[in-house]
């Protein structure tokens with residue numbers, strides 16, 4: 001999500017292009033992007049841009065007649081500056097604003113459309129869009145401290161809360177905490193008089209440094225590569241890579257759908273923070289410190305017998321292991337459903353608080369204004385995810401096993417009409433796959449209708465079933481061999497058979 005430095009550079013690049021210029025025309029490509037009905041979006045046409053502002057992570061164009069165009073880029077929304085009248089790109093384009101100097105395109109290259117435009121009239125209506133956080137670059141240290149310490153929260157949560165601090169999200173909060181050498185889960189009540197100035201200075205210097213860096217990168221152009229994952233970041237988005245200050249691998253703390261990155265050696269005194277995803281899985285195997293983690297790695301490297309044993313295990317053993325793992329996962333899943341969400345006593349290192357933060361934050365604002373904690377990695381993979389998934393889907397569909405399974409299913413559906421070969425039916429029954437006989441088959445006929453359906457088809461099979469039946473009869477070698485010779489009566493017993501019945505049936509049968 002574009003945060004304070006990104007938004008600042010956007011505004012600086014927009015200023016020479018749109019300030020004092022009228023919006024000649026609005027083209028809205030996505031019907032959902034404009035979230036306000038009154039005043040209508042067409043009202044901006046002909047109005048000049050008087051000022052540009054930042055409101056938290058939103059971009060505001062102040063227009064004539066007290067109109068304010070509020071653009072919230074959310075996670076993947078981006079601005080593009082193109083030649084006047086440029087086409088709105090098909091799938092990603094949300095809207096276009098034509099100025100005499102060029103066209104401002106609003107795009108969002110994901111399938112989850114969350115970016116929003118609000119058009120409001122008057123300062124009072126605009127104030128409703130302000131989450132109310134303090135401006136970190138316009139306040140002094142006591143004010144910063146007073147706001148952050150108002151409630152006892154983890155630093156990560158406090159910094160990213162838009163109602164406390166304006167313009168800081170997941171990316172720059174990671175960077176700020178790394179620069180301040182503070183753990184993301186330290187509670188604000190635990191900070192002492194010596195630590196607060198450090199946090200304040202780190203916040204300011206990180207934001208200022210990155211703004212200057214982005215400004216230099218853009219130069220006279222318009223920001224095209226706005227991302228939360230930038231080269232040169234110390235920890236954010238760099239899980240497993242070396243910390244630029246100490247060289248230790250960057251760690252992560254997964255919460256909800258998001259993650260915080262930190263350097264254990266620089267920020268937490270070597271302590272690994274209990275992570276919901278990992279510590280629940282590993283339980284007692286979870287290493288408590290960086291030293292312990294490294295010790296284990298070394299041990300694993302020195303004793304190759306353990307990993308290679310699993311690698312060269314027999315396929316049977318591997319299968320058994322897989323079954324055990326799946327069963328355990330199913331058990332865990334059942335337990336989780338039975339227990340409901342984790343309770344307070346499970347909290348480790350303020351993690352529950354981090355989770356609550358996400359809920360609080362989303363509850364604090366209406367859904368369409370919410371700060372999505374979700375997956376900045378959507379953005380990271382935005383371009384490549386779709387073709388990659390499609391490629392994998394194709395691979396799976398054309399896999400020989402998948403084809404065999406499809407043929408098998410097709411055969412079962414074909415047998416619905418009651419024309420199964422005896423040996424096939426026997427093998428299916430043996431294998432326990434005779435699903436359609438128990439009413440679970442993939443036939444379009446519902447289980448309740450099945451007996452009637454079958455009865456009808458036994459009386460007179462449908463045309464398709466009759467044809468299939470004929471083809472089967474022809475195709476089986478045994479049948480071909482047993483086919484009556486020309487001229488022979490098909491109902492007569494074969495020559496030499498003793499099964500010829502020449503007696504009249506008994507009395508009981510005749511009546």
Ligand SMILES: [Zn+2]
Pocket residue numbers: 243244245246247248263264265266267
């Ligand atoms: Zn470090």
